[in-house]
Amino acid sequence: RLICFSGGVSLAVDIQSPFTVGQEIAATCYPNPLHASAGERSKISFSLKEEGHVVIQLFDSKGICVKTLYIGPKQKGLHVVEWNGHDDKGVALSPGLYYCSIKCNGAYTSLKISLF
Numbered sequence: 632r633l634i635c636f637s638g639g640v641s642l643a644v645d646i647q648s649p650f651t652v653g654q655e656i657a658a659t660c661y662p663n664p665l666h667a668s669a670g671e672r673s674k675i676s677f678s679l680k681e682e683g684h685v686v687i688q689l690f691d692s693k694g695i696c697v698k699t700l701y702i703g704p705k706q707k708g709l710h711v712v713e714w715n716g717h718d719d720k721g722v723a724l725s726p727g728l729y730y731c732s733i734k735c736n737g738a739y740t741s742l743k744i745s746l747f
Contacts, residue, residue: 655680656733656740664745667716667723673744675700675712675731682706683736689714689744690730697724705735716746 658677665673675687685705689698697718714731717723724746731742 656735656738658731658733658740658742660731660742660744663743664747665714665716666747668747672713672715675714675733675742676709677711677733677740678709679705679707679735681736685710686732686734687712688732690732691724692728697729700731714744 656677656679658675660673660675662671662673665671677687679685682705684703686702687700688696689700691697698714699719700712700714726747727745729744729746731744733740733742
């Protein structure tokens with residue numbers, strides 16, 4: 632609950648977090664940075680506290696989705712997806728910083744992945 636005071640008037644607002652117990656997503660990426668030109672593949676590991684519909688996408692620095700790694704159901708527990716540094720068309724992406732978005736049942740987390 633957030634309470635604001637201004638000019639003698641108070642306003643109380645209930646704030647709900649988009650994350651609730653059971654929906655947090657823990658995630659890591661290894662190796663990071665990724666040397667795709669050397670044939671490396673990043674392993675993106677994530678843990679779900681409950682089953683749900685998962686969407687994993689990679690975005691460039693302009694916010695454009697360059698790769699969809701997974702869309703579909705996953706059980707609770709630990710999962711791993713791999714990325715080889717290529718986009719959805721199979722083309723090697725330019726070196727730079729990319730953002731991995733993982734969503735499940737309203738929960739969200741993101742990882743920064745450096746590509747060399």
